Amino acid sequence: MNAPGGPGLSPTWASSDKDIVGTALGPSRVWYTLGHGILDEVYWPSCSTPQIRDLGFIVAGDGFWSEVKRESHYELTTPAPDVPLPKIVHQHERYRLELEVLADPLRDVVLLRYRLEGKGLKLYALLAPHLEGSGHDNTAQVTPQGLAAMKGGTALMLAADCGFTRASAGYVGSSDGWRDFHDHGAMTWQYDCAPNGNVALMGELAGNAGVLALGLANTVEGAQTLALSSLACGFEAARAPFVEGWQRWAGHLKCEGLEPSLQQAVRRAAMVLKTHNDRDFPGAMVASLSVPWGDTRDDPGGYHLVWPRDAVESGFAMLACEHHDEARAMLAYLIATQQPDGHWLQNFYTDGRPYWGGVQLDEAALPVLLAARLDEYGELGDLRPQATTMARRALRFVARTGPFSPQDRWEENAGINPFTLGVAIAALVAGAAHGFLEKADATHALSLADDWNARIESWVYARDTELDRTHGTRGHYVRIAPPGQTAQDGEVALRNRGRERVSAQNLLGLEYLYLARLGLRAADDPRIRDTTRLIDAELRVDLPAGPYYRRYNEDGYGEHEDGSAFDGTGVGRAWPLLSGERGHQALLAGEDPQPYLAAMLASASEGGMLPEQVWDTTPIPERGLNPGRPSGSAMPLVWAHAELIKLVAAIHRGQPVERLRAVVDRYRTPRVPAVTHWREQAPCRTVNRSGVLLVEAASPFVLHLGRDGWKHVDDHVSEPLGFGLHGVRLDVAKLGAQRTLEFTRRFLGERGWEGRDWPLLLLPLATSGGND
Template identity: 50%
Template sequence: MDSTSTPPGAPGIAPTWTSSNKDAVTTALGSSRVWATIGHGIVNEVYWPSTGHPQIRDLGFIVTTPNGWHEIKRENRYVISTLHPNAPLARVVHEGPGYRLELEFLCHPQRDSLLIKYELSGDDVRLYALLAPHLNSSASNDAWADGDLSARNGAVALCLRANLGFSRTSAGYVGASDGWQDFHANGAMTWTYPEAIEGNVSLMGELNANSGVLSLGFAETLEGARTLSRSSLADGYVETCANFVEQWHDWSTSLQIPYTTPQLRREAELSATVIKVHEDRTYAGAMVASLSVPWGNSHDDAGGYHLVWTRDTVEAAFALVAVGQLEDAGRTLDYLIGTQGEDGSWAQNYFPDGRGYWTGRQLDEVALPVLLAAKLRSVGHLTFSGPELAMVRDAIGFIVRNGPMSDQDRWEENAGASPFTLAIAISALVVSADYFDAEEREYLLALADSWNERIEEWTYAEQGPLGADLGIDGYYVRMSPKPAEGGLAGLINRRNVAHGEVPANDLIGMEFLYLVRAGLRDAHDKRITDTVKLVDTMLRAETPNGPAYYRYNGDGYGEKADGSPFDGTGVGRLWPLLTGERGHYAVLAGGDGMPYLEAMSRMIGPGGLLPEQIWDGPSMPQHELEPGFPTGSAMPLVWAHAEFLKLLAAITTGRAEETFTEIEARYARTIPSASRWFWRESSAFEAIAAGKDVQIDRDTPFTLHLGDGQWHRVVDLTSTPGPFGLHSVVLSASILEDYQTLRFTWRDSQTEAWRGQDFAITVRSA
């Protein structure tokens, strides 16, 4: 082959990422900005310069023997182990006919590079490295094969160098002239193309020796990547490894893992390590949901799960508090202060630098940072500071003005009232009250009482159709639409299935368990216990590894029935983190959470990582699906590891990390009787018990036009400005009882425009 020729097949086939089914994740704790994932026994995505930016699809190997060639990731015959406790230094041993390949994966602590130590043994065997760049998540990269293997896209470059060099190298286009195609067509490496420009490119190098070290460096320029790659090799593998292990050892010595069995302790230590691995260093405190792209080997997604979700991040920070890592949790709070929007909210999800990705708004993601601040204060790690105070005040202002309905629930699918979101928002109002002056504090607590009293109005289905066979009178639903869209009588669209609209009272989920976890309802309240019974009947599945739960009945987020990847529709699968939520309830109800924790510890991949979902169908080896084990969704899922740690802590203490004394003191786990209900169009009500005041709030000045049910005794009342930029008219209980049925509308004081719709409130007898 002429070494100056151009490889055919430009620009190559459409790229994808790789399987999200990871064996291990790793990073160093020094100044390095490289994160690596290992799956199928090789390096998958490598992230640089932050956790939000995967730069390669994978870096694998082909082994040749006298009997043929073997791509080790396809052979899938390997064992993975961790070389040092509490340090994510993975060793993988691949064994096949006539060969044994040992690999170690080490992120350099000081340089932006990944080191791979390799040792191949066998008679007449050779080793070839295959590198698939996917720089800047772009389908078009440039690649060069000379003494090193290099690639570039814009201001991102990489260089792969072997300490003992390559004997031959080649660059090609994926699906046409890449190294795998060479072996597939010719049974050997016969192509030595020097470069492949503007395409989905691939690089191959035949290693000069069967044992040595590879260094994959990343920088803004080719020269920089080459310098880092070569310097990393010059540092020496043994010394670099010792530095890596020492840094992780120093961090892990402060872990406070509750006493438990050796097996569960090991999983807890791994869970803490997984959470720590996901923290960014370019943007300290940022924590992406997972260093993976769900079903990534079937599509190319610039987002994936390597984005920050405020919800997942705070769940992880609570787990860090549970195991004594207060500095880490505090740094995460500081990061969230930095990503808060001008209106007090956070984007639905965002890259570690704060750039938003999806555009939804979720009320729980605004309330959770407030709870994290309260948690850190409660353990003595945080005192009032200017940035913290501003964050809390702005977040609470957003909740007050926009709650209690959320544009999206925690599964990011529907708008309305979710028991989970309500529990989080109400808790935030109460625990933050002492950040505000007397007038604001009184308003917040009254609003929290009003919302708390109305939780069942919004989310509890009396005489719902799902409970009849079990003799259940009512149950908490997954969520209900906003009142103007029918409330409990409205429809919920299950967005991941075709023809997904169902009545709200036909859907149940586990969101209601947070009412107990937050301290708003008693674990033995009949409404709670009835719904638990229904959930255990409809959403629970027994797997070979123990009980697991679906998000809700009729969910479509998961592989299709034939095991093929989710592509927008599918069949919902089981979530280990929900096993943890059920375990929390068992603890708070005075039962045993250990069976749920032990089940979670078995729902793991080869390296001990917890997935987003596990398989609930028959064995499908062709799709690598086995009952009770990870599916092709995200693995690891940081939230699942956080839930594991928090459940372990709850079993020890008898309390959930999300339970605050302020909530328990105010509500004593019972429904309050609020003296005032707050009427907003988004949470309107048509009836109220006698003896309660009504406060009508709007975000602009208005004149309330009211009369009785026949529009007699008409009165106009001018709103007054109040806390949080709202304008209000308060109708006392005596006025309401005098009218019995109050009909009203309003005129905007600024535009003089009438609302154009009448509303009514009827007083119910006490």
Template identity: 50%
Template sequence: MSGGPASQPAYEGPPARPAPGTPGVDPTWSSSDKDFVTSSLGPARVWATIGHGVVNEVYWPSTGTPQLRDLSFYLVGDSSQGGPQGWVDLKRQRQYTLDTPAPALPLLTVQHSGELDGVPYALELELLPDPLRDTLLIRYDLTGPYRLAVIAAPHLGGTGRDNRAWTERGQTLLAQHGSHALCLAADARLRRASAGVVGVSDGWQDLAQHGRLTWDYTEAGPGNVALSTELTEAKGVLALAFAESPTGAQTLARSSLAAGMDVLRERFLQDWQAWADDLSVTSDEPEFARLAHISAAVLRMHEDRTYPGGLVASLSVPWGNSTDSLGGYHLVWPRDAVLSAFAQITCGELEDARRVLDRLIATQEWDGHWAQNEYPSGEPYWNGLQLDQTALPVLLAAKLQELGQPEPCGLQGSMRRALAFLARTGPTSEQDRWEENPGVNPFTVAVSIAALIAGSPWLSGDERGYALALAADWNERLEHWCYVEGTPLAEQHGVDGYYIRLAPPQEDGVRQGEVLLRNRWGQTIEAAALVSLDFTYLARLGLRDVHDPRIQNTLTVVDQVLRRTTPSGEWLYYRYNSDGYGEQEDGSPYDENGVGRLWPLLTGERGQLAQLAGEDVTPFLRTMLNCASPGGLLPEQVWDGKAIPERGLYPGKATGSATPLSWSHAEFLKLLVASQTGAPPERLQSVTEYLSTHPAARAWHWRNETPVNELDPGHSLRIEAEQPFTLRYVWDGQAERHEVAARSGVFGIWSVSFSASELSGKQRLSFTRCFGDDWQDREHTVTLHTPEQKAVTRI
């Protein structure tokens, strides 16, 4: 049985009956509007998600690889017992409730109820991932004159294409694609087991055409296939198992059934209860406490078993019901993983956070940065450079050190490489935290400054001094890059100025004032008119006081431009104005262009500023709570328009983007804990102490993307590049030219320095550079201010 149908041993019974229709309709994943996720804490490697009351994706052997589109349940009227004619598709009826033994114990029971032609039904489903085997067990209990039918849609190997499906002796359902196989078996006899081609000969087509299951095709594919069967008993257990071969999958399924639900349920609950006993997060508000425990469990369930610390962003494929792409959110983003690890720290789950750091050390790129995202194994998926994803691991390491955790092997070398990358390439980033635009972003610069300070103890003397000097420079110049004044938007909202989302990078000192809106059909917007909540980390990390007029001015603007009220609450925000990452106006799926929707995690970020200002954060927590699914899952985005029931879109509830999102759950946890401790979890003692005592920046660092156009008095000037160069310069437009070769410094940075005393008394420095034999055509000028003057021009 190691192969597909062609290699199966012969047995007595009906001859093979291939299903017609290969390869079938184009496959898609299921909706990413999930209700619940579950996984065991044993050695088994199965993660299941539940949406619309049915199993709608199963991941194996890693959180990075979905293997099943859905496992759906249907009720067929049993006329022999007085049942109605026809059938019920439970995931379309959506009349169900969810229940667990406790918020942090993800043993789910789904109760479906309703009626067909006045004849009531009730179906109870209990979902139990076997802690020891790669099997999902499903206990079913049907009440009413109906028979239970099941349809499974394999997407083995992460795709719905080229799958093969077959039945064995009419009692076992099997599928295979390469080295991935599944088996669906039961503890009772099956009736009408069939393998079909989706859209032509699958079980749903059979029900639609005949009102019951009639087909008994023995094999289907390769293509987009499905398996269907009807259960002979009203009560029993199903086993869905995964292995490298059909034989292995069948062995696991039968072994789990033999072990029994009661024994495995006890082991499952014991493991989760032992983990939950360490949770330290609570609340006087029962609903908040419940969501906090659910959130902590969700973060734990998003960690890979084979690659501990591989905490994926979401067990979902955004707008999955419109694509077969494997590029979902079941990937590890260093940013999401670290921000989730900080939430784990707040819950007392320090070992969980340490595993995240251990894996980061293992997956760091040779030059010090981390990939944009990667599979749990560490294999990169996208390769964009995002500076915050290099800075955040440093903050996590520093936080764990402050908490007295043992230092991982190789940590100092890893941190040095990360800090060297930050120092060489910052403060600009190829992509911002929304993975869309290059430039200087307040969030990215904030975490980079904090990382340079918090990580400096891992550096040598010269390196440490340079890192701290660079942090002081960026901190002092941040407003020159990212704060604007006197704009139409400022006048409209009655403020002097505000922080913008990002300052575009400069090319040879020439400002690029337009920002491309990546998901808006090629539209652009003036950088000075683009705002976001990215600035909140300036206060969250302690770089700016929350009462700083610049922070308060920006809050005034974003609360009016980005904030919206929905039935879930009045504190929901867009990522930025004119965002395009979301459904179309009519609610149809995002297709590389769209309209941005509201993000609950930003409610948490806004709530952190309210907490720092001494305000009550209950409205922010409650808004996030109200956005949750019936099972307590927090989404990436919620709908901001009128209800579109036929698309499952309701104001203040999850869109098709991604549910759950680990980052959303992390922000809820951190805001809840911050409301009790008085400080954001990401804030570090070392950063706070340094900022309270350090002197002003002594030097400003001229770089091509962030040149110094005007220099305040008392500062020295360092003209820097990542490769050797010769500098030719003149003072105050004089005829005499000077040349000097750049010197190699720490982190591979080459520079020419002018001390404050050399600059004193001069008005202007003009220069050009030669790299190799190539003299640049452009001349750069730095205006040198006297003590009576002040630099006011911003990038």
């Protein structure tokens, strides 16, 4: 008989508050997550595609029933920090439930061993299928072999070695097992099927100790075969190779010389990174096996997608552990997923299919830095030819698009920001220094990098603002300068605050820290010191476990004041990741980085998972929000785990793993650029009277040039430059202008005259501070 009440409530995912995540290192293609002491999302056949919301339990008998995940009194242990085989013990006054979870290394099966102790009690398994990444249009069915679900070309089977005494399929919110217990205090329904809806399955286990097998395949028959064959071999037969596989992998991690608890934290963080790697597409690493605020929304993408930025940050962490093979695999994957014009998609499934369509300049530059660091270690090997091709395409994109980026690293605003700009400059230098570029492009790359580096402050540094006057600083780096404007006079629309507009000069962030981290600015540069003073005053949140930082003032990405979930607006909370970035700066500036490292470690879950954000204000116990503990944002966040590893390595070695010798050597002392590169997306307002001005564009043009108010007008035809650009090179001193230059351009082809004039004020002498 079919269950009533279809198609059920609107589906949601499990909480993003994960205890631990895991997978097997073998042919198996399943990834599991645990939260609140039960099995949450299981991913198959890639770590981009969740197939269930959760698999939990009800304990019942003698007029009593308890849903295990709502009790939340449990302990979690693993055999070792780098072996994700969780053992969970739930303690209740009426029962003790022990669970142990792993992935069968040989099959697409998650195994769950259970043992219930409690007089007169029975155990009921509750399964919520969300096949093909969605809770819509699933069909649940009770079969003689177990609990099945199917949708399109995907199916699952939950089988028990002791079998089910009885079972039922239903629709969430009306005829599911939890609703049955809620309404009747016992299992009273036994529906055979619930087609095409948001469905759930429940089965009364025939024994209080045994093993469950969740098999996934393209057909119910295939899922059943996998689950039953895994049960036939037994839990221990899977456990031994599971542990051995992780121990063998972890044996190559290099984190000696650390005190034991810190070494354990690094090994656990490395395990988290490895768990987020795909099986069919080696080197593909998703950002998190979670859906932020998943228990309140139906988000098909979540964070289980590849973000090139997050991936490369993790690649550097693997290099810090001397796991060079992992970094090489990632570089090969990035080479394969690069777009024809040289950039990478904002994010994508592990097979390369696009998800969001944004473009971020840092995501084009970072893979070049990873290739250069591998080369610096002598580990590029046979990847060099392909890495060279990749770098040429990526740097062509960077050179033609920058310093402007359509999106910043928080994916909210277009403009110029210190993080993206710093990464782009470092990549241009690295491309030339490591032989990735042909001679003409290498020359242009270095010239462009020098110019951008000298002009950083003209774009993203504000002076003598209200913030400065309040805190006694002379100026500061801002989070971002909007398109066509500067830090001093621009306005920024806040995406998560209803597009509210704020002055760019009042918008602080930690992006500037990468200028010192990469070696573009000294850590004790007065401008760096002043900005650090401001972020410590405005963005720092001191909690009992230590200092944490918000992304920027006026951030809206986080829970609301009342603790309700982020729903497009909210209040930005504190990020442990940013404690790591501040810790790097402390190290470089000769301060103690340990408080920042301690704060990161203290934010971890029971199983050592680091969250994207922590709750940073008054506790709201009814919502599970406590200061310094994970909020409803993503957990684990791969980038945070990578930052932890890199901070530990930097403390141990004395410098950040991202630093390249070529970049540090080039900008060890202030460098006056030989050429000022003028381009429409970031035009300069002044030029040195004794310098060289290079007016650039992506296509050929004629420069219509005037002096001192359009006197002495002449035309200059552009010539080919590096990276396929075109430009007119002008020796300013020879132009005969006294005060100003002005020009407009006529492009060859359909565009014709651009329809506006561009004025430049002549400065008397070349300076190292850059042009406005």
